[in-house]
Amino acid sequence: YDLIWRRFTACQMAQAIFNSITIDIEARNYSFRATGQILKFDGFLKVYPIKYDETQLPPLEKEEVLEFLKLSPQQHFTQPPPRYTEATIIKALESEGIGRPSTYAPIISTIQERNYIEKDEKRYFRPTEIGLVVNDLLVEHFPKIVDIKFTANMEEGLDKIAQGQRDWTRLIEEFYIPFSQNLEQKYQEVSKKEFTEKPTKKTCPKCGAPLLIRLGKFGRFYACSKYPKCKYTESLPENILGIKCPKCKEGEIVEKRTKRNKLFYGCNRFPKCDYALWD
Numbered sequence: 001y002d003l004i005w006r007r008f009t010a011c012q013m014a015q016a017i018f019n020s021i022t023i024d025i026e027a028r029n030y031s032f033r034a035t036g037q038i039l040k041f042d043g044f045l046k047v048y049p050i051k052y053d054e055t056q057l058p059p060l061e062k063e064e065v066l067e068f069l070k071l072s073p074q075q076h077f078t079q080p081p082p083r084y085t086e087a088t089i090i091k092a093l094e095s096e097g098i099g100r101p102s103t104y105a106p107i108i109s110t111i112q113e114r115n116y117i118e119k120d121e122k123r124y125f126r127p128t129e130i131g132l133v134v135n136d137l138l139v140e141h142f143p144k145i146v147d148i149k150f151t152a153n154m155e156e157g158l159d160k161i162a163q164g165q166r167d168w169t170r171l172i173e174e175f176y177i178p179f180s181q182n183l184e185q186k187y188q189e190v191s192k193k194e195f196t197e198k199p200t201k202k203t204c205p206k207c208g209a210p211l212l213i214r215l216g217k218f219g220r221f222y223a224c225s226k227y228p229k230c231k232y233t234e235s236l237p238e239n240i241l242g243i244k245c246p247k248c249k250e251g252e253i254v255e256k257r258t259k260r261n262k263l264f265y266g267c268n269r270f271p272k273c274d275y276a277l278w279d
């Protein structure tokens with residue numbers, strides 16, 4: 001009861017007020033900063049105390065020369081920002097002015113359907129190999145359409161069209177004509193192979209042609225360079241787990257993914273041997 005009473009009373013009370021002070025100290029090529037805060041008025045903290053730090057700074061004058069007492073070298077590491085979750089990526093889109101409530105859900109499902117990102121055990125998004133390749137390609141060759149400001153402006157323009165304040169043909173024309181010219185040019189210049197194929201020293205056991213490492217929707221694998229004449233493919237060694245197939249006693253168990261990107265373990269002699277294990 002005490003907790004409920006305090007919480008209820010606190011939410012009707014005035015805000016607490018802190019005085020905070022920042023002092024910048026110059027020392028030759030370096031600058032140091034000290035921050036302090038002192039409680040000025042406790043407000044709701046009177047009935048609902050929350051831990052806070054109070055750091056009192058000594059009273060100083062502007063331009064005052066300070067005495068050097070001690071230098072203690074210490075290394076601190078800052079944490080990288082955490083990866084996005086569904087909730088935080090929507091927040092980020094919102095604050096950048098990209099997407100609208102009607103498009104947040106399709107944006108998030110599309111990048112997963114295309115296998116650009118996957119969720120880890122804690123439901124954080126992580127880019128896939130194909131996601132990284134697609135991103136690099138877009139940033140290098142289509143910098144404008146992946147520019148945050150451009151996209152935000154476009155969304156604003158579309159809103160104005162919806163409200164009848166702008167003519168749609170003009171907006172689309174301004175965007176589409178330069179875009180389609182750039183696209184046409186990139187079709188000529190950029191080859192898909194550059195991003196999705198790497199030569200190897202291995203040869204195809206079926207036809208003797210060199211094998212390539214190809215990037216498919218679900219990661220890298222060996223494929224015959226004579227494709228589509230020869231359809232030989234093989235898992236990359238990192239996917240081979242070093243476990244013999246218990247069914248045919250000849251094949252190796254490898255990590256595989258279904259069309260829907262579900263992980264399973266199967267015999268690498270498939271389709272000769274159909275042994276498979278599911279999580």
Ligand SMILES: [Zn+2]
Nearest residue numbers: 204207224230
């Ligand atoms: Zn082959």
Ligand SMILES: [Zn+2]
Nearest residue numbers: 245248267273
């Ligand atoms: Zn087998």
